[in-house]
Amino acid sequence: MLRSRKWKVxxxxxTAVVLAGGFYTYHWYSGVKETFNVSMHxxxxxxxxxxxxxxxxxxxxxxxxxxxxxxxxxDRGRSDSMMILSLNPGTQETxxxxxxxxxxxxxxxxxxEAGRLDKINHAYAFGGTNMSVSTVERFLDIDLDHYVxxxxxxxxxxxxxxxxxxxxxxxxxxDEGDYSxxxxxxxxxxxxxxxxxxxxxxxxYEDPNGDAGRNERQRQVIEAILxxxxxxxxxxxxNEFMSVLGNHVKTDIDLGGARDLxxxxxxxxxxxxxxxxxxxxxxxxxxxxxxxxxxxxxRVHHMIMN
Numbered sequence: 001m002l003r004s005r006k007w008k009v010x011x012x013x014x015t016a017v018v019l020a021g022g023f024y025t026y027h028w029y030s031g032v033k034e035t036f037n038v039s040m041h042x043x044x045x046x047x048x049x050x051x052x053x054x055x056x057x058x059x060x061x062x063x064x065x066x067x068x069x070x071x072x073x074x075d076r077g078r079s080d081s082m083m084i085l086s087l088n089p090g091t092q093e094t095x096x097x098x099x100x101x102x103x104x105x106x107x108x109x110x111x112x113e114a115g116r117l118d119k120i121n122h123a124y125a126f127g128g129t130n131m132s133v134s135t136v137e138r139f140l141d142i143d144l145d146h147y148v149x150x151x152x153x154x155x156x157x158x159x160x161x162x163x164x165x166x167x168x169x170x171x172x173x174x175d176e177g178d179y180s181x182x183x184x185x186x187x188x189x190x191x192x193x194x195x196x197x198x199x200x201x202x203x204x205y206e207d208p209n210g211d212a213g214r215n216e217r218q219r220q221v222i223e224a225i226l227x228x229x230x231x232x233x234x235x236x237x238x239n240e241f242m243s244v245l246g247n248h249v250k251t252d253i254d255l256g257g258a259r260d261l262x263x264x265x266x267x268x269x270x271x272x273x274x275x276x277x278x279x280x281x282x283x284x285x286x287x288x289x290x291x292x293x294x295x296x297x298x299r300v301h302h303m304i305m306n
Contacts, residue, residue, distance in 0.1 A: 036255035039246030044147065046109075046133040047252055052145040056260055061088040063304060065133055065147040068218055069124060070202070079124040079132055080152055080202075081215050084144075086304045087261075092270035097300055099136070099277050100211045104289035108134040119289060129250070140301050146253050146261075152201065154248020155221055156194030161241050162228035166191045167200070167220045171207060178202040197221050212276045275303065 043049065055062060068081035079101065086095040101121035107113045109123070109131035118126075123135040133144050159165050172187035179199025192200055201221050207213035229241055253261065277300055279292035 033255050035242045035246040036253075036258065040249050040251055041254050042129075042250040043252050044128075044130040044133055046130050046137070047144060047147065049252065051143075055145060056257075056264065059089050059264055061086065061090070062145045062261075062265065063087075063142060065136055065144045067124065067129065067132060067147065067149040068152055069149055070152045079121045081211075081218055082121065082132070082136070083215070084136070084140075084142075084304065087265045087268045089265050089267040092267045094268040094272045095275065095303060096272070097275045097277065097304065098212065098215050099139075100279065100290045100292075102211075102288060102290040103139075103277070103279065103292055104282065104284070105135065105139045105292075107131065108138040140297060140304065142301065142304050146251065146257075148251045148253070149249065151248040152198065152218075154244055155201065155225070156198040157244045157248065158194075158225045158229075158241065159192065159197040159221070160194035161237070161244055162225055162231075164191055164193050165197060165221065165224035165228055167217075167224055169200070170216075171213075173203065173206040175199050175203070176205070192221075215276075275300070 052062070054060075064085040064087070066081075066083040066085055067079045070080040082099045082101065084095075084097045084099070086097065088094070099120060101119065103120040104117055105120050107116050107118055107123055107126060109127045111127040111131055113122075113126040114131075120135060120139065123131045127134075129147055129149055133147055136142075137144055166189060169185055169187055169190050171185070173185050175181060175183040175185065179196050179202075183196070183199070185200060185203070201214065201218045203217070204210070204214055207217075209216070277292060278296060279290040282289045282291040
């Protein structure tokens with residue numbers, strides 16, 4: 001069970017502009033609106049906004065797909081982390097379900113790769129956010145109402161914008177090249193600049209908890225960014241922060257929708273739980289996959305639907 005403040009972390013990239021009290025000048029508000037409604041706003045065919053609007057008006061449960069995407073120079077990118085945020089104001093409950101990136105499933109969409117069995121994180125490489133949404137919907141037999149996509153490269157810029165962050169590192173390891181080969185990430189409280197933070201969240205193979213550990217480190221960094229962001233003391237710095245968000249975050253939610261989510265769905269913060277989907281290691285044609293049993297898929301389906 002997570003504390004109530006984790007609600008702000010999960011929805012922070014959507015609601016920071018609403019919660020950053022003290023800056024509600026017309027000039028600043030206009031800039032935020034421009035960032036949300038123009039720079040960040042990007043619809044996808046797989047999500048029917050009219051259906052989502054009806055659900056929000058009735059305060060029905062909502063499912064939001066959170067994508068952490070690693071798009072490096074010269075690379076189409078893959079979804080590094082994939083989570084479903086299931087909000088139910090009626091039961092005052094939020095469920096955060098993490099889907100392992102190596103999960104083997106059927107690709108869904110209009111691209112040539114549709115119908116093939118592959119890693120779920122490859123859906124983004126094949127068909128972007130639209131195919132990721134469609135593939136997750138098919139995998140779990142659910143409807144997704146919103147998505148939020150964060151380019152992990154943008155995390156480095158956000159960290160530098162707020163002047164660095166401090167995190168509690170649960171592991172002791174030496175970097176293999178995600179930041180700088182041989183760099184020592186010491187166990188305990190460490191201070192990171194942007195590139196160091198990116199190496200911190202990208203590390204995978206030294207973590208005995210695999211994807212679960214990586215997801216936790218990403219959550220740590222995002223939480224630390226938001227905590228430092230709330231301390232920003234000038235409109236200039238805040239505009240710089242919003243500019244980075246505009247360049248590295250995409251969502252089908254506009255500023256009005258973000259406000260609606262926070263004000264009408266914050267009841268769901270009363271009970272917040274995390275769940276990491278599990279499966280069996282499998283080597284198929286020389287490629288590693290995580291094979292998720294039908295019973296596990298059915299369990300998560302009902303977890304989201306109920």
